[in-house]
Amino acid sequence: MTDTNLDTEIRNWQEKLLSRSVRRTHKCNRLMKSLGNLSSFQCLEISEGDGSISMKLRSLGGSWKTAVPTRTASDSLKHYLSENVGFILEGKLPYEDNSFDRLVIVDALKFIEADYEFIKECHRVLRNDGWVVISETKRAPASLVNLLKSALGVSPMIREAKRKGYSATELFDKLKDGFDVPETIVYSNGLLETASTIGEVIQKSIMHSPCWLVPEKPTAEEIKNCRSLFSLGGIFYPLAKLLSLFEFIPGHKLLIRSRRRHWRPRLQPKLIDGRSIAEAAINTKIGTAAPF
Numbered sequence: 001m002t003d004t005n006l007d008t009e010i011r012n013w014q015e016k017l018l019s020r021s022v023r024r025t026h027k028c029n030r031l032m033k034s035l036g037n038l039s040s041f042q043c044l045e046i047s048e049g050d051g052s053i054s055m056k057l058r059s060l061g062g063s064w065k066t067a068v069p070t071r072t073a074s075d076s077l078k079h080y081l082s083e084n085v086g087f088i089l090e091g092k093l094p095y096e097d098n099s100f101d102r103l104v105i106v107d108a109l110k111f112i113e114a115d116y117e118f119i120k121e122c123h124r125v126l127r128n129d130g131w132v133v134i135s136e137t138k139r140a141p142a143s144l145v146n147l148l149k150s151a152l153g154v155s156p157m158i159r160e161a162k163r164k165g166y167s168a169t170e171l172f173d174k175l176k177d178g179f180d181v182p183e184t185i186v187y188s189n190g191l192l193e194t195a196s197t198i199g200e201v202i203q204k205s206i207m208h209s210p211c212w213l214v215p216e217k218p219t220a221e222e223i224k225n226c227r228s229l230f231s232l233g234g235i236f237y238p239l240a241k242l243l244s245l246f247e248f249i250p251g252h253k254l255l256i257r258s259r260r261r262h263w264r265p266r267l268q269p270k271l272i273d274g275r276s277i278a279e280a281a282i283n284t285k286i287g288t289a290a291p292f
Contacts, residue, residue, distance in 0.1 A: 006219075006223070007218075009223050010079060010214055010223065011051070011079065011080060013223060013226035013227065014051065014052045014211075014214070015052055015055075017052070017211055017212070017229060017233065018052040018053070018056075020230060020233030020237050021240075022192065022196075022241055022243075022244050023196045023244075024050070024053070024212070026187065026188060026244065027053070027106075027107075027253065027255075028052075028053050028056050030255050031104060031106065031133060031255070032057065032059075032060060034133045034255060034257050035057070035060055035102060035104060035133060036060070038060040038061045038062035038101075038102060039062055040062065041061075041062040041063070041100075041101035041102050042062065042099060042102075043057075043063065043064045043101065043103070044064075044066070044067065044093075044095070044103045044104075045057060045064060045066045045103075045104050045106065046067055046088070046103070046105040046106065046108045046109075046122075047068055047073055047077060047106050048068075048069075048070075048106060049068065049070070049073030049075075049076035049077060049212070049213050050076075050106065050107075050212045050213075051076055051077050051081070051212070051214065052212060053212075054081065054106075057104065062101075062102070065083065065100075066085050067085065067088050067094070068086070068087060068088065068108070069088045069111040069112050070111055070159075071087075072159070072209075072213060073108070076212075076215075078216070079214045079218070088112065088118070090114075091112055091113065091114040091117045091121060092121060093118075093121045093122070093124075093125050096125070097124055097125065098125070098126070098128070099125050099126075100126055100130060101126075101127055101130050101131075102130065102131055102132075102133070103125070103126055103130065103131070103132045105133070105134045105135065105136075106135050107135055109166070110156060110161045110162060110164065110166070111156075111160060111161050111162060112162065113162050115162075115174055119174050119178070119179075120177075120178065120263070123178040123179070123260060123263055127260075128260065129259075129260070130259075130260045131257060131259055131260065132175075132179065132258050132260070133256070133257050133258075134171065134254070134255070134256045134258070135253070135255050136171065136254045137156065137164065137165030137166070137252065137253065137254070138166070138186060138251060138252050138253055139165035139166050139170070140167070140250075140252075144190070144194075145190055145194055145197060145252055146164055146165075148194065148197050149200075152197065152198075152201045153204070154197060154200040154201055154204060159210075166254065168186065168254060168256075171184075171254065171256055172256075175256070176266050177263055177265045177266055178262075178263040179258035179259060179260055179261065180258060180259045180261055181256060181257075181258045182257065182258070182259065183257060184255070184256050185254070185255040186250070186251040186253070187251045187253050187255070188244075188251050188252050189246050189247060189249035189250065189251055189252070190250060190251075190252060191243040191246050191249060192240060193252045195240055195243055199236060199240075202232065206229060207222075207225045207229070211225075
């Protein structure tokens with residue numbers, strides 16, 4: 001099988017695997033709903049390497065560029081994107097000032113060491129009326145899901161991540177000097193995340209990296225592994241779909257949509273009860289259907 005045929009086959013199977021993943025599908029749908037119609041916009045995606053989601057985002061229209069924080073992500077996206085993938089070196093974006101109308105960070109911020117400085121870079125490349133949408137793992141002080149991920153060897157820290165995720169307040173704190181944050185969505189409940197973590201362990205026994213990360217030089221063995229995962233996904237999909245309905249259980253994923261404004265460092269005064277203004281003012285909705 002030629003390299004071109006392999007790429008086509010892998011892209012097809014990756015699209016099928018996305019359809020069998022309740023968690024990834026929820027994330028993709030939320031991102032697309034938050035971004036809306038992009039037909040007249042210049043857009044920048046910061047990706048962890050999930051090419052299937054990159055292609056879904058491009059279906060919203062507009063002109064797109066993609067940058068990545070790791071070489072692994074770059075290798076994966078080369079199988080999907082015709083344009084060159086930019087590389088984030090020392091937190092810097094390889095684009096001119098005021099180049100984009102929309103910027104979306106898909107689970108990639110935790111891979112960047114100097115995340116606050118990187119947010120300043122995002123502010124720099126966005127136009128005055130630009131928006132940034134951030135998808136990230138929600139970090140909690142005592143998360144059983146995170147403990148399970150670490151114990152089973154599927155934590156993002158295994159894949160060069162600098163941190164396991166963010167709390168809503170931590171992300172607000174990174175954004176507050178240059179962005180208004182009208183709303184934060186928390187979704188993907190603990191039952192679904194626990195089941196998905198077990199699924200990641202099973203998947204890791206078949207493929208050494210997450211199924212959505214395509215190696216630089218894929219082989220026919222990758223196609224075989226995708227078929228196996230797709231078959232397994234069909235068995236577990238109904239259970240995952242059922243577990244996703246338990247919206248009253250605290251979520252483990254964050255989605256933040258924020259509007260660019262003039263960059264001005266802001267101090268954080270404390271309220272009488274010890275909370276910061278960010279903690280008191282942030283508007284968090286829990287569930288899977290809450291719109292921005």
